[in-house]
Amino acid sequence: MRFCSRSAKTVFLLVLCFLLFLPSMNLSQTQERFPKPDFQSGYTRPDLLTPTPRSQLLEYLDVLVLLVALALATYFAHKLRSRRKLFVLMVFSLIYFGFFRKGCVCSIGAIQNVGYAIFNSGYAVPLTVIIFFILPLVFTLFFGRTFCAAVCPLGAVQDAVVLKPTKVPAWLAEVLGILPYIYLGLAVLFVATGAGFIICQYDPFIGFFRFGASFNMMIFGASILLLGTVVARPYCRFLCPYGVLLNWMSRLSRWHVKITPTECNKCRLCEESCPFGAIKTPNEPRYQGSKEKTVKSLAALLVMLPLFIGGGGWIVSRLDESLSRQHFTVSLAEQILLEERGESTVLTEETKAYRASGKPREELFQEAVSIQEKFRLGGWFLGGFIGLILGLKLLNLSVLRRQLEYDVDTGTCLSCGRCFAYCPFEHVRLGLITPEEAAAQGARDPEAREKNENENV
Amino acid sequence: MKKDRRVKPVNRRDFIRRGLHIFSGITIGGLTGLLFSKSSSEEMVWQLDPNICVQCEKCAVNCVLPHSSVKCVHSYSMCGYCDLCSGYLQPGAKSRDTGAEHQLCPSGAITRTFVEEPYFQYTIDEELCIGCGKCVKGCISFGNGSLYLQNRHDRCLNCNQCSIARLCPSQAWKRVPASRPYILRGDESQRYQKG
Known part of the structure; x- marks a missing residue:
């Protein structure tokens, strides 16, 4: 009975198929080669379990936590002016959004979902992702970057390792400050063409949140954290693409935290307190004589601005070939072309899979060309955007703004509240010293006193 | 906050800033609307x-x-x-x-x-x-x-x-x-x- 006819047939079939083994078997993935058995013994088939994804309710809980965390961060920064409370909230966010939610969903990555939804009509963006993208922007538009201070897990993990921050030279900070714009532009270009979500792909800290990532990404993350001990929050300042949007919103914010709760007497005590270099120091009004020169250079830059935009667009649109190679279809088409020309003898998994699918080659090539064209067009926009940013940065540098007192640079200030405790008037507010003592703080510093006197004259 | 303004209650820069603030608010609102129209309540x-x-x-x-x-x-x-x-x-x-x-x-x-x-x-x-x-x-x-x-x-x-x-x-x-x-x-x- 053991070798019934069915089994003998099976063995025969097995041997036959072995001889004729073909890689293109998957064309016929579901073939009823063997009839469904007719059980006599009352056997019932087990059910296929299909565990459901995380409940929708829990997704809304994330949104609620985000909203509460943003509201609390704003309250702590604006009303309580408490660095300690902000720090506690930051640690909570790190644990919840970072280690508990494993860094997904995050507002930084949501840029891509939003971009993908705008450029690809086939993709319906989940509501929660929209809220994660919009809510911090709205809060920032009114209250400054309190999101960065205590809600963003990526910021939190870097903030926790700020040990001995050094000052980044202003010129270097300006130059590195262009990187986030390029990163943002590239990320949008990549989602618009459907080449993937590069912000998620190169997220340096996701590996820590999940206790596992590729070796290279772990090295990248570890080096950013290591750098973060001496250069405070390097990712936030010099890479974060969402930071670009938050920077814009924060500049226009209705209310923004100030160093002093009441007034500034230019005591200079807060000058070195910001690890992010976001404190504007008072400057000398020196318009005499140089005004004409300033206006001239300003006019020259304004004329140059279209050149920057056009030049940038031209340069980046030339990069379409190397950029589009990041797209799966384009790299596949290229590989197939190489194999057909005999330049690549080893078949890759991708080309094998493509050949097995039996789709016509022309279709693939056509698609690859149209993607490349998209990259060329997108390159013009990306390059133009980078050129515009460069031009505006130069314009900004050439305009001398009068700064009367110590204040935060609303664009780059993360509302972390580190500087508050340095201000003598904050101590007055807390009832630690009297207003007279605070005034004396300003008077104690000879340089500041001199400046004060100059101003009074 | 208002005390700090030395010259006028609303100077040119503040006016532009406020205008841009409102403009950004409208932009975000519009973007939200656009996204909601393309959204699904489902994850x-x-x-x-x-x-x-x-x-x-x-x-x-x-x-x-x-x-x-x-x-x-x-x-x-x-x-x-x-x-x-x-x-x-x-x-x-x-x-x-x-x-x-x-x-x-x-x-x-x-x-x-x-x-x-x-x-x-x-x-x-x-x-x-x-x-x-x-x-x-x-x-x-x-x-x-x-x-x-x-x-x-x-x-x-x-x-x-x-x-x-x-x-x-x-x-x-x-x-x-x-x-x-x-x-x-x-x-x-x-x-x-x-x-």
């Missing part, structure tokens, strides 16, 4: 289409989790319950012995239980399954194709960019609505037809 989750899958074995190693969320599932409604299962036994196995050297599964995640002559039931132990798809390849090549890979949502972190999807050579992965999170075969494929 999207990652799933691989078993009909496109080529069993390259990359699912086993490319997941961000230490143990991949991709597991082999078994559609019993399609299974032939063969004695000589090409998804269970090594090709060229001399006997239908259940010894480890004869099993196709590298982690011994498939158990074979006798049902009745000549049928055997094959059960996947998900704790042991690594999602390599060796058995799937075997089953598809010589059997009914009742074994196939699926992303198990009790394990999946649902990353925004699935790292398996990014490196899938046949691009079998896609985002599917959370209410229909599996792409099933056999009788089970009816499971999400209604919704």
Whole structure:
């Protein structure tokens, strides 16, 4: 009975198929080669379990936590002016959004979902992702970057390792400050063409949140954290693409935290307190004589601005070939072309899979060309955007703004509240010293006193 | 705050700033509206289409989790319950012995239980399954194709960019609505037809 006819047939079939083994078997993935058995013994088939994804309710809980965390961060920064409370909230966010939610969903990555939804009509963006993208922007538009201070897990993990921050030279900070714009532009270009979500792909800290990532990404993350001990929050300042949007919103914010709760007497005590270099120091009004020169250079830059935009667009649109190679279809088409020309003898998994699918080659090539064209067009926009940013940065540098007192640079200030405790008037507010003592703080510093006197004259 | 303004209550810069503030507010509002019109209240989750899958074995190693969320599932409604299962036994196995050297599964995640002559039931132990798809390849090549890979949502972190999807050579992965999170075969494929 053991070798019934069915089994003998099976063995025969097995041997036959072995001889004729073909890689293109998957064309016929579901073939009823063997009839469904007719059980006599009352056997019932087990059910296929299909565990459901995380409940929708829990997704809304994330949104609620985000909203509460943003509201609390704003309250702590604006009303309580408490660095300690902000720090506690930051640690909570790190644990919840970072280690508990494993860094997904995050507002930084949501840029891509939003971009993908705008450029690809086939993709319906989940509501929660929209809220994660919009809510911090709205809060920032009114209250400054309190999101960065205590809600963003990526910021939190870097903030926790700020040990001995050094000052980044202003010129270097300006130059590195262009990187986030390029990163943002590239990320949008990549989602618009459907080449993937590069912000998620190169997220340096996701590996820590999940206790596992590729070796290279772990090295990248570890080096950013290591750098973060001496250069405070390097990712936030010099890479974060969402930071670009938050920077814009924060500049226009209705209310923004100030160093002093009441007034500034230019005591200079807060000058070195910001690890992010976001404190504007008072400057000398020196318009005499140089005004004409300033206006001239300003006019020259304004004329140059279209050149920057056009030049940038031209340069980046030339990069379409190397950029589009990041797209799966384009790299596949290229590989197939190489194999057909005999330049690549080893078949890759991708080309094998493509050949097995039996789709016509022309279709693939056509698609690859149209993607490349998209990259060329997108390159013009990306390059133009980078050129515009460069031009505006130069314009900004050439305009001398009068700064009367110590204040935060609303664009780059993360509302972390580190500087508050340095201000003598904050101590007055807390009832630690009297207003007279605070005034004396300003008077104690000879340089500041001199400046004060100059101003009074 | 108003006290600090020395010259006028509203100077030119403040006026421009306030204008831009309102403009940004409107932009964000408009963007939100646009996004809501393109949104779905439903979460999207990652799933691989078993009909496109080529069993390259990359699912086993490319997941961000230490143990991949991709597991082999078994559609019993399609299974032939063969004695000589090409998804269970090594090709060229001399006997239908259940010894480890004869099993196709590298982690011994498939158990074979006798049902009745000549049928055997094959059960996947998900704790042991690594999602390599060796058995799937075997089953598809010589059997009914009742074994196939699926992303198990009790394990999946649902990353925004699935790292398996990014490196899938046949691009079998896609985002599917959370209410229909599996792409099933056999009788089970009816499971999400209604919704």
